Amino acid sequence: MTLGRLILRNTMRRPVRLGLTVGGLAMVVLAFGLIRLTLDQWQASSRAALKNRLITVHAMSDELRLPLAYKDRLTVIPGARTVHFGSVFGGVYQDPKQSFGSFAEQASTFFETYPEVVLSDAERLAFLQDRRGCIIGHRLAARFGWKVGEAITLKGTVYPGDWELVVRGIFRSTSPNVMGEGELYLHWAYANERLKTTEPDRADQVGWFVVRAADGINGQTVAEAIDASFANSSAETRTESEQAYFAGWVARSGALLRGLEWMSGIINGIALLVLVNALAMAVRERTREYAVIKTLGFQPLHLVSLVLGESLLLALLGGGFGLVLLFPAAQLYAVMTQDRGYVASYSITTETMGMCLGVMLLVGLLAAVWPAIRLIRMTTLEGLRHAG
């Protein structure tokens, strides 16, 4: 017999209450874990982005476009290795609700700019040779059942009209947080060609340039040179590393992120209340037993260890159970949100697991404080007289 065994027996004493408490804590960990996962994934794009890939957009707003003519001036900036460009295409398949990320990109520089794209040589060549061709991520292919060689018709929103495309390749990505596997890429030249006839004012404009800095060259120096070269023009530029660009995008979503962080704090508060309630009930019911234990000669510290042990055990059981549920829940979450374009996959990192268990340990510690104080203050006589 040890005090550890007594802690275990006390914890298991009321199976229904144990189940409800652990279940409640598990739900809290599940909700907390999913929020952390969302926050992690949001920030993962900036972590995974390449430092030497520079993004140049309109200085006023990402929504405004830049003249295609900037390309030639960018090419001669010292330290710039390749200059790529693209725009949001905004394609919809059949139903406006079936949206996904679709982008018009300069095909000739696409693969060099985004080495994350994994595609067979044959599919790569087929895409480059067909102006109506497109490549799609394997998740998008699975979503609509599209095959290589299949003709698909998209309704353009940014580039209006019906667009007949042919799937020339299905790719995977080595970094899904940067190059999503639920997206479609087509030739910018093909999209621009049509625009020249339908909306000539909008033709020959791009949403962004992507400049890869040469190896050994400080990207920041190149970025500053780019912005300096377009200073005081009608469309000034803002250039930053892809990492900084994504980080800025995450920061601009600050209110939402802060809201989610607040929510995870509130969820932890709920966990604390669930556990404090369960412990307080248990300690109240066992007041007389604790007094008997004190009568036998045990110190208040022994009683604190009994309560603290039970609290930590409950918290860890809830945390562990919640983590077990988090894995299938994350998969389900990924399936439900994969067509939204923001998040490519939900992988539960050791950091997320550690955070969930760490938070539960903290909740376990805090939840034991009040019942422990009550036990320390309780005299043996008061406890023995307790009619619980």
Add this chain to the structure above:
Amino acid sequence: MYDPVVTLQRILKVYFRAGTEVSVLRDLSFSIPAGTFLAIMGPSGSGKSTLLNLMAGIDRPTSGVVVVAGTRLHELSEGDMARWRARHIGYVFQSYNLIPVLTAAENVELPLLLTHLSRSERTDHVKTALRLVGLGDRMDHYPRQLSGGQEQRVGLARAIVSDPTMILADEPTGNLDRESAEDILTLFGRLNRELGKTIVMVTHDPRAAERAQLIRHLEKGVLETPP
């Protein structure tokens, strides 16, 4: 000549209930020789249990001196008092007060967790104590699987397992049928006669008190002078 194991001098115990001062023990002085089996009798509210709790070190007098087993209890801190209790006092409750999630053996072993005995030594002590009270075959039973008399015998085994200086019993037969009560009183008698244990038993049952060597009556906080 005798060697007193308990000495109480001019004990006053006052409680405050709803703003009113209630004197439970009044200028009480007496001593108990080592090896005595003493029964303290008295009606409800006479202060019997309070007196027992003072001797057990789970209550403190408002004034006066309590010396038990050579220690001046009123001078000890709560922590020191608990340590002292673990060494010197075996307490038997009226309502047994066993821990329901522990087996008979585990309940008896509980006080030994405060000693430096090894696991096997603790197990030996537990077996000896439970055999002494006639429950060698009920070691793995939980309290809910035992009768009231058996529960109280487990309570007695728990009180004696650490070989305390004295055993204090608060109405130990109060919740038992006659037969079980006789068993418990017989055990008290054996512990006193064969092992020389000092036993102080609080009871309002004259038949239980008769089994003790000495009987003292407590009336409104004052001990009657023995004839």
